[in-house]
Amino acid sequence: MTITAPYLFDTDTTPAADGTIELSDRWNIAGGTCNGGYLLAATLQGLRPHLPAPDPLAVSAYYLRPGVAGPAEISAEVIKAGRRVATGAARLRQGGNDVVALTASFTDLDAVPQDAATFADPPELPDPAECVNPIAGGALPGVSIAERIDVAYAQPPGWITGRPSGTPYAQFWMRFADGRPADTVSLPMLVDAAAPVVFELGDMPSSTMQLTVHVRARPEPGWLACRVRTRYVTGGMHEEDFEIFDGTGKLVAQSRQLAMLL
Amino acid sequence: MTITAPYLFDTDTTPAADGTIELSDRWNIAGGTCNGGYLLAATLQGLRPHLPAPDPLAVSAYYLRPGVAGPAEISAEVIKAGRRVATGAARLRQGGNDVVALTASFTDLDAVPQDAATFADPPELPDPAECVNPIAGGALPGVSIAERIDVAYAQPPGWITGRPSGTPYAQFWMRFADGRPADTVSLPMLVDAAAPVVFELGDMPSSTMQLTVHVRARPEPGWLACRVRTRYVTGGMHEEDFEIFDGTGKLVAQSRQLAMLL
Numbered sequence: 001m002t003i004t005a006p007y008l009f010d011t012d013t014t015p016a017a018d019g020t021i022e023l024s025d026r027w028n029i030a031g032g033t034c035n036g037g038y039l040l041a042a043t044l045q046g047l048r049p050h051l052p053a054p055d056p057l058a059v060s061a062y063y064l065r066p067g068v069a070g071p072a073e074i075s076a077e078v079i080k081a082g083r084r085v086a087t088g089a090a091r092l093r094q095g096g097n098d099v100v101a102l103t104a105s106f107t108d109l110d111a112v113p114q115d116a117a118t119f120a121d122p123p124e125l126p127d128p129a130e131c132v133n134p135i136a137g138g139a140l141p142g143v144s145i146a147e148r149i150d151v152a153y154a155q156p157p158g159w160i161t162g163r164p165s166g167t168p169y170a171q172f173w174m175r176f177a178d179g180r181p182a183d184t185v186s187l188p189m190l191v192d193a194a195a196p197v198v199f200e201l202g203d204m205p206s207s208t209m210q211l212t213v214h215v216r217a218r219p220e221p222g223w224l225a226c227r228v229r230t231r232y233v234t235g236g237m238h239e240e241d242f243e244i245f246d247g248t249g250k251l252v253a254q255s256r257q258l259a260m261l262l
Numbered sequence: 263m264t265i266t267a268p269y270l271f272d273t274d275t276t277p278a279a280d281g282t283i284e285l286s287d288r289w290n291i292a293g294g295t296c297n298g299g300y301l302l303a304a305t306l307q308g309l310r311p312h313l314p315a316p317d318p319l320a321v322s323a324y325y326l327r328p329g330v331a332g333p334a335e336i337s338a339e340v341i342k343a344g345r346r347v348a349t350g351a352a353r354l355r356q357g358g359n360d361v362v363a364l365t366a367s368f369t370d371l372d373a374v375p376q377d378a379a380t381f382a383d384p385p386e387l388p389d390p391a392e393c394v395n396p397i398a399g400g401a402l403p404g405v406s407i408a409e410r411i412d413v414a415y416a417q418p419p420g421w422i423t424g425r426p427s428g429t430p431y432a433q434f435w436m437r438f439a440d441g442r443p444a445d446t447v448s449l450p451m452l453v454d455a456a457a458p459v460v461f462e463l464g465d466m467p468s469s470t471m472q473l474t475v476h477v478r479a480r481p482e483p484g485w486l487a488c489r490v491r492t493r494y495v496t497g498g499m500h501e502e503d504f505e506i507f508d509g510t511g512k513l514v515a516q517s518r519q520l521a522m523l524l
Contacts, residue, residue, distance in 0.1 A: 058472035058520050060322035062349050062365055064342045079363050080326045085471065085522075087324050087363065089351075101341050101349065103324055103365055105471060112497035117463065119430060120493040168381060201379065209347065209367060210320035212474040214520045216496055231382040232513050234478055235374035239516060251494050254501060256518050258320050258476045260347075 007180035008148060009189070013041040015074050021046070023094075025069035028144040033066040035145045036208045037192030039092060043102045044188060046074030047090035052081055053106040055184040059213045062101045067094060079103075084111075109184060109218050122245040123171035123225045128152045131173060134160045135195075149193050150177045152223070159199035168197045168230035173223040174244070181221040182252075188213040190224065191242040191255035197228045198238055204261055206238065211257040219246035236261050269442035270410060271451070275303040277336050283308070285356075287331035290406045295328040297407045298470045299454030301354060305364045306450060308336030309352035314343055315368040317446040321475045324363045329356060341365075346373075371446060371480050384507040385433035385487045390414045393435060396422045397457075411455050412439045414485070421461035430459045430492035435485040436506070443483040444514075450475040452486065453504040453517035459490045460500055466523055468500065473519040481508035498523050 008026060015021035027038035040061045048056070076090045085105050092100040125131070131152035139160070140146050152173035158165035174190060176182065182190060191213050198204045225245040230238045237260050244253040270288060277283035289300035302323045310318070338352045347367050354362040387393070393414035401422070402408050414435035420427035436452060438444065444452060453475050460466045487507040492500045499522050506515040 058324070060324075060365065060472065060474060062320070062322075062341070062367060064344075064349060079324070079360055082326075087326060089363065098341055101351070101365060103322065103363060105324060109497065112499070114497070116494075116496040118494050118496065119491075210322065210474070210476075212322060212472070212518065214472075214501060214518075216494065216499065229381075232378075232380050232478065232516070234378040234380065234513060235371065235376070237374070237478070239476060251496060254494070254518075256474065256476075256516075 007176065007178050009176060009180050009186055013038070013045045015042065015046045019046055019074040019076070021072050021074060023067060023069050023072050026144050026148060028069070028142060030140070030143055032142060033068055035193060036063055036211065037189035038145070039067045039100050040102065040192065040211065041186065041189035043074055043090050043092040043100045044104060044185065046092070047076045047088050047102065047104055048106070048185070050076045050078050051086040051088050051106045053086045053108050055107055055109040056188055056215050057085065057105045057107045059102065059104040059188045061211045063208050063210070064098045064101060067092065067099045070094065072099070118251065122249040123227045125171060125173060125225055126154050128173045128223045132156060145193060148177055150175050151194060157200065159195070164202050165200045168200050169228070170197050171225070171227045174226050175223050182219045182224055184215045184218055187215050187219065187244060187253040190244060191253055192257065194226065194228065196259065197240060198230050198233065201233065206259040206261045208257050208259045211255060213253060213255040215253050217250055217252045219252040220248050222247040269438065269440050271438060271442050271448055275300070275307045277304065277308045281308055281336040281338070283334050283336060285329060285331050285334050288406050288410060290331070290404060292402070292405055294404060295330055297455060298325055298473065299451035300407070301329045301362050302364065302454065302473065303448065303451035305336055305352050305354040305362045306366060306447065308354070309338045309350050309364065309366055310368070310447070312338045312340050313348040313350050313368045315348045315370050317369055317371040318450055318477050319347065319367045319369045321364065321366040321450045323473045325470050325472070326360045326363060329354065329361045332356065334361070380513065384511040385489045387433060387435060387487055388416050390435045390485045394418060407455060410439055412437050413456060419462065421457070426464050427462045430462050431490070432459050432462070433487070433489045436488050437485050444481045444486055446477045446480055449477050449481065449506060449515040452506060453515055454519065456488065456490065458521065459502060460492050460495065463495065468521040468523045470519050470521045473517060475515060475517040477515050479512055479514045481514040482510050484509040
């Protein structure tokens with residue numbers, strides 16, 4: 001898939017050839033900081049041109065400080081430019097301080113075997129047209145990323161209606177609001193673009209410390225079906241597992257993050 | 263917990279002050295290469311003295327080449343020595359080539375809140391004395407790690423009896439054979455110390471590309487209850503999720519790896 005239109009994801013995540021970038025305030029979360037997935041995407045875009053394969057395969061990011069809209073710079077290092085898998089590291093810095101430390105392996109997902117054996121089902125969701133977007137139209141003031149990403153739930157999640165369900169589990173549709181098709185470069189952002197599912201346990205803001213994403217296949221255009229779950233909230237921390245399937249029911253990305261309750 | 267006796271894990275994973283280490287052949291897997299968890303542990307031990315906190319919290323390793331018994335060297339970099347969380351990177355090299363690229367955050371797990379909310383149960387297993395170790399006593403020639411790690415299954419897994427179950431799921435007990443208590447430094451090895459559970463799908467050797475481990479708590483001494491699962495075998499790759507609980511039923515480590523079928 002070739003992305004042609006000037007979509008905001010590409011405009012806002014692609015650094016200049018020298019690694020400098022103006023981080024945008026269009027991907028903010030509560031508190032006026034940049035969404036972690038957005039920071040990851042910019043860092044990944046800074047690494048990608050240095051590696052000889054197109055698709056992020058395994059991406060691991062450590063979040064060291066909050067990132068904010070404004071100037072930043074990305075440095076990249078090639079670790080191994082292998083024939084099948086190429087691996088590199090990158091840092092996103094603001095004001096001389098590391099914000100994100102990322103390592104990523106890339107491959108060509110067109111060149112992998114097409115056989116599959118799966119032992120889990122994609123989410124079961126009504127047609128997106130029958131679903132609702134409970135965070136549209138400024139429902140979350142200052143959370144500008146809610147205007148960039150469409151979500152569609154069968155029912156509004158409990159936390160947004162003031163009645164957390166007590167179960168940190170959700171499934172919903174997701175897509176870019178401006179029509180940009182999801183691809184393997186944007187999936188590592190999308191796994192971190194929704195509200196933390198621990199919101200279903202009450203007022204539990206949390207901050208990502210570490211996020212690992214495995215991109216498993218190229219998605220077909222259209223809505224993506226997402227499933228997110230937290231199983232263990234211990235020691236002031238929790239994991240969050242996120243899976244993304246395309247509209248054909250194919251797993252395209254799988255992530256786990258470790259986050260700290262604030 | 264202070265580890266006092268000269269256990270093999272410590273002897274074989276601890277580099278000299280200059281980062282050099284003689285990798286041991288006591289942790290070999292099939293094919294005569296070092297177990298990935300062993301390589302990870304040595305790399306982590308090379309980073310640990312440089313950071314001001316004792317417990318690995320989030321560890322991410324990329325496997326670039328097979329590691330073999332013999333000389334190696336570990337270089338370490340402090341990325342951020344934060345008050346609560348300290349993060350660094352390390353490389354393990356052999357013959358001038360990168361074998362493992364690791365990033366890790368450390369913390370003091372004694373200093374975290376003790377509250378917990380969990381939404382999954384620990385494995386249900388018979389008492390270890392009623393279980394069997396199907397890989398003891400040289401059942402897997404050349405796989406020396408099988409002599410270092412005791413495993414205990416309610417029934418022998420299908421793959422070892424020549425009848426793969428078709429379901430990539432297993433649960434079993436695990437401990438160091440020489441009596442070393444598991445601690446937060448050894449857990450990141452133990453999550454990769456068992457046979458890949460895709461063996462239950464038939465003759466499917468696989469090689470770890472990327473492994474992320476979250477250490478969630480300090481384990482109590484004794485047997486550890488493990489649960490391992492693969493859900494998606496696609497594109498010649500599969501993830502493997504591994505959970506370790508201590509004997510009190512407390513989650514102590516959670517990992518996911520992405521591996522390539524050979």
